[in-house]
Amino acid sequence: MAKQLYFEDVVVGSDIPTIVKHPTTRQLVMWAGASSDYNEIHYDKDVALAQNMPGVIIHGWLTASYLCQLLTGWIGDEGTLKKFSVAFRGMLFPGQDVICKGKVSKKYTQNKENLVECEIWAENPKGEKTAPATALVSLPSKA
Amino acid sequence: MTVDELKKLVGHEFKPVVYEVEKGAIKKLTLAIQDPNPLFQDEAYAKKTKFGSIISPPTFISSFRMTEADEWMMKLNVPQKRGVNAGVDLEFFKPIKPGDVITVNAKVTEMDVKEGKSGQMIVSATERTYTNQKGEIVAKMRIRGMRF
Numbered sequence: 001m002a003k004q005l006y007f008e009d010v011v012v013g014s015d016i017p018t019i020v021k022h023p024t025t026r027q028l029v030m031w032a033g034a035s036s037d038y039n040e041i042h043y044d045k046d047v048a049l050a051q052n053m054p055g056v057i058i059h060g061w062l063t064a065s066y067l068c069q070l071l072t073g074w075i076g077d078e079g080t081l082k083k084f085s086v087a088f089r090g091m092l093f094p095g096q097d098v099i100c101k102g103k104v105s106k107k108y109t110q111n112k113e114n115l116v117e118c119e120i121w122a123e124n125p126k127g128e129k130t131a132p133a134t135a136l137v138s139l140p141s142k143a
Numbered sequence: 144m145t146v147d148e149l150k151k152l153v154g155h156e157f158k159p160v161v162y163e164v165e166k167g168a169i170k171k172l173t174l175a176i177q178d179p180n181p182l183f184q185d186e187a188y189a190k191k192t193k194f195g196s197i198i199s200p201p202t203f204i205s206s207f208r209m210t211e212a213d214e215w216m217m218k219l220n221v222p223q224k225r226g227v228n229a230g231v232d233l234e235f236f237k238p239i240k241p242g243d244v245i246t247v248n249a250k251v252t253e254m255d256v257k258e259g260k261s262g263q264m265i266v267s268a269t270e271r272t273y274t275n276q277k278g279e280i281v282a283k284m285r286i287r288g289m290r291f
Contacts, residue, residue: 021177030175034168035206051225060228065176065202072201073180077192080235081201087230087287 004076007107007114007139016074016102016118021066023058025094031062058092063122063131070100070120075137082115083136090130092122099123102135113138144220146256149265157212157249157269166241169199172206198238204273204282212249212269216288223265223290232285237275244276252285265290 028042037059040047048056064086071081092098102120109115115138122131166186173183181188182198189197217226239245253268266289273282 027175027177030171034172034175035202036208037205060231061202061205062176064205064231065178065200068201069176069178069180072182073178077182077194083232083234084201085230085232088228 004078005074005139007109007116007141008143010104010107010116010139012104012107014104016070016104016120019066019070019073019100021069021098021100023062023092023094023096023098025056028056028058028062028094031059031065035059035061037061053091055093058094058098060086060088060131063088063092063098064133066098066100067120067122067131067133067135070102071118071135071137074102075139078140080138081135082138084133085135086131086133088131090124090128092124092130097125099125105134114141115139149219149221149254149256152251153254155251157209157215159246159248160207160209161244161246162207164199164203164239164241164243164245166197168206169197169203169241172203173200176200176202194238194240196240198240201233201235203239204233204271204284207245207247207273209247209249209271212271215251216267216290219265219290221265221290223263226288226290229266229287229289231287234283235281236283237279237281239273239275239281243281245281246274248272248274259291261291 042056042059045056100122102118105119106117118135120133121129123129170184183200249271252270255266257264268285268287271284275281
């Protein structure tokens with residue numbers, strides 16, 4: 001895996017390295033099977049259209065998974081994701097990139113734990129934040 | 144259902160479910176995310192980490208389906224026909240590994256009727272607690288739902 005991130009390396013206000021996901025309808029079917037979420041709005045266009053959606057939409061949980069990928073990839077094996085909250089505000093569609101971004105909002109030490117708060121979000125190609133989220137992670141120290 | 148009847152649902156507990164965590168299920172979910180992180184799929188790699196084996200990606204807990212709790216919001220006898228998952232709050236305490244046996248308990252924690260753009264909306268929250276075979280709470284989840 002990528003090199004370990006340490007608490008000392010984290011600068012408040014800095015960006016978390018962006019990841020770009022390329023979801024396809026096939027990917028949504030894989031998520032449906034792996035997570036046992038068989039709601040047809042995620043793979044049957046007729047059902048999605050009948051529910052006034054422009055087409056099949058990405059599972060909220062898959063978007064949440066992309067955001068968790070951003071975090072767990074960034075904090076490395078010695079980092080721990082402690083809290084994660086996401087709001088599903090808008091629809092994301094297969095065939096369009098989902099861009100996952102984030103920023104460090106706060107860092108502090110509490111009960112000997114090195115904690116970092118982040119603001120993260122998923123964007124569509126127009127730059128609209130459809131899934132704003134926050135996270136709390138703990139990181140190892142170099143000391 | 145009246146607003147009072149809806150509010151009385153707060154505290155309602157669903158029947159718990161128990162799941163045994165399979166290695167293949169973790170890998171399949173990781174593949175669906177297309178997450179290259181070896182911790183979730185490469186056993187030789189994961190063996191050398193502090194975990195000693197692969198662990199599940201954070202959102203693996205969403206695959207522990209609870210039919211009753213998953214569907215109750217849509218089964219409420221109310222005029223609002225559309226339902227959405229408005230968001231989730233997750234808290235993690237311990238990694239989930241292959242072979243773990245996870246019990247999921249769920250209850251309704253919030254229920255309210257609010258004025259929205261297109262009339263009255265029903266907002267709700269349910270909380271789920273994930274406990275492993277050692278009795279340790281490994282994760283908690285709060286799901287915010289909306290009907291409008």
